[in-house]
Amino acid sequence: MGLNAKDLRKGLDALARIEPAFASGLAAFGYPDTRISAPGHVSLLRTIVGQQVSTASANAIYGRLEALIGPEMDPAKLAATPDEDLRAVGLSRQKISYVKSLAGLIASGELDLAHLPADDEEAIAQLTKIKGIGRWSAEIYLLFAEGRPDIWPAGDLAVQIEIGHLLGQEERPAEKLVRSLSEAWRPHRGALAIFAWHHYGRRLSAKGADKAPI
Known part of the structure; x- marks a missing residue:
C-alpha cells in the first residue's frame, strides 16, 4: 500500500544525487509526507x-x-x-x-x-x-494504493508546473517533454511525483496561496 516513508526518502535521496535541482528543492521544503490509499x-x-x-x-x-x-x-x-x-x-x-x-x-x-x-x-x-x-486516475491508484515506485503522471498539471519550476524553465513543459525528461529519473519517478505535489503546495503557501492540487 503506497510508498512508505523509508522508500519515499530513499527514492528522493537517489534523485537528489542525479539532479542538483531536486537536491535544492529538498533543502528548501523537505521531504513530503507519505500518500497511501487502500488497494481495491x-x-x-x-x-x-x-x-x-x-x-x-x-x-x-x-x-x-x-x-x-x-x-x-x-x-x-x-x-x-x-x-x-x-x-x-x-x-x-x-x-x-x-x-x-x-x-x-x-x-x-x-x-x-x-x-x-x-x-x-x-x-x-x-x-x-x-x-x-482515465490514465491519470489509473496512475494515481497504482502510486498511492499499490506503491509502485516508477509511476509517472506526466499529464498532471502540478507535476508539469513544478518540474518546470525546479529545472528553471520559463514556461510549463508539455507532457511529452516531462515524460521524455523523466527517463533519467527512473526508477524513482513515483517519489518525484509526490515530491512535485509537495513542493508545489509548499511554494504556493509561501506565496500566500491557499490551495494546491491533490
Whole structure:
C-alpha cells in the first residue's frame, strides 16, 4: 500500500544525487509526507464519486451510497442496484454508468485488482477498461494504493508546473517533454511525483496561496 516513508526518502535521496535541482528543492521544503490509499475497488469507487464535485459533496454522496450498498460496497450488489436508487443518493447518469462499469468488471472477474499485471503500462491498460477511469486516475491508484515506485503522471498539471519550476524553465513543459525528461529519473519517478505535489503546495503557501492540487 503506497510508498512508505523509508522508500519515499530513499527514492528522493537517489534523485537528489542525479539532479542538483531536486537536491535544492529538498533543502528548501523537505521531504513530503507519505500518500497511501487502500488497494481495491473501494478506492476506485471513491475516485469516481469524487470527480468534478467538492470534497464535501463527494463525502455526502459516498455516505448515502454506503448506507444503500453496505460498507464493503459489494460489487455484485452494486452492479444490480437499480439506476433510480443510485440517482437518489446523488449520482449523475454518467457516474452511474461509471460505477456500474467498475462493479461489473470486478463482479465478473474480468478485472482482478489483487493481481494486476506487474508491468505498469499493462496495469494502466487494465484499469482504464473502467468507464470514468482515465490514465491519470489509473496512475494515481497504482502510486498511492499499490506503491509502485516508477509511476509517472506526466499529464498532471502540478507535476508539469513544478518540474518546470525546479529545472528553471520559463514556461510549463508539455507532457511529452516531462515524460521524455523523466527517463533519467527512473526508477524513482513515483517519489518525484509526490515530491512535485509537495513542493508545489509548499511554494504556493509561501506565496500566500491557499490551495494546491491533490
